[in-house]
Amino acid sequence: MDRYALITGAAGGIGRACVDVFFERGWRTVATDRQDASGFPKEVLFRHMDVSDPASIKILFDELASWTDRLDVIVNNAAIQICKPIIEMEVDEWDDVMASNLRSIFLTSRHGYPFLKAAQGAIVNVSSVHAIATSKDISAYAASKGGVVALTRALALEFAQDGIRVNAILPGAVDTHMLRSGLNRSHVSGGTIDERLDELAQKTVLGRIGDPEDIAKSIYFLADSDLSSFMTGQMLIVDGGATARLSTE
Numbered sequence: 590m591d592r593y594a595l596i597t598g599a600a601g602g603i604g605r606a607c608v609d610v611f612f613e614r615g616w617r618t619v620a621t622d623r624q625d626a627s628g629f630p631k632e633v634l635f636r637h638m639d640v641s642d643p644a645s646i647k648i649l650f651d652e653l654a655s656w657t658d659r660l661d662v663i664v665n666n667a668a669i670q671i672c673k674p675i676i677e678m679e680v681d682e683w684d685d686v687m688a689s690n691l692r693s694i695f696l697t698s699r700h701g702y703p704f705l706k707a708a709q710g711a712i713v714n715v716s717s718v719h720a721i722a723t724s725k726d727i728s729a730y731a732a733s734k735g736g737v738v739a740l741t742r743a744l745a746l747e748f749a750q751d752g753i754r755v756n757a758i759l760p761g762a763v764d765t766h767m768l769r770s771g772l773n774r775s776h777v778s779g780g781t782i783d784e785r786l787d788e789l790a791q792k793t794v795l796g797r798i799g800d801p802e803d804i805a806k807s808i809y810f811l812a813d814s815d816l817s818s819f820m821t822g823q824m825l826i827v828d829g830g831a832t833a834r835l836s837t838e
Contacts, residue, residue: 593659593662597664599626606801623667664812710753714756718760720738786798793829
């Protein structure tokens with residue numbers, strides 16, 4: 590039987606890696622992003638849309654209903670990051686982060702529920718290590734990702750009776766456009782992006798930052814019921830050991 594995946598935020602590093610991992614393993618894959626994207630295999634159904642917009646989500650799931658009655662996984666990866674001190678952040682910027690990073694999960698879960706129930710599928714929410722340990726000038730992002738963890742637990746409880754598993758993955762430093770754009774927060778030093786990436790890598794136990802594929806494969810583990818059937822409501826931290834070390838060391 591075909592397995593179906595919906596992956597949001599598919600134009601970025603982790604999202605695109607997820608599309609590749611699921612597609613290569615034979616899943617029929619639907620990908621969305623509010624940025625336009627190209628280069629996906631022709632068999633991947635890509636929709637240019639904002640998953641934080643209720644009207645757009647309804648259109649998406651109405652279209653999905655004409656294609657399939659089931660989803661084996663929803664990977665909620667769509668997110669934005671605004672880096673600035675809290676006292677300088679505008680209300681509309683705060684709201685945009687919360688809508689993109691948290692409301693979108695509410696919407697896909699609500700509309701995706703009957704599709705997931707039909708498959709006894711899974712939801713994988715992409716949170717962040719910033720949900721448990723953060724740095725300055727990234728408060729809205731950290732708050733939204735903490736909300737993702739709490740929502741994951743709540744959804745796991747609500748959906749368990751229907752055989753739907755819900756877990757969160759918490760990536761650490763991964764070489765994506767978002768990471769590189771956020772390297773101006775003064776949590777690392779260096780004159781060039783490469784120098785800052787090198788310093789950040791040394792803050793992990795493994796001595797490197799992650800590749801998008803590292804996270805995509807971990808997401809696949811949480812999605813595939815053959816691999817993680819007894820996991821729900823959990824946080825899977827994939828950060829090269831960064832949060833294992835005391836900050837005083």
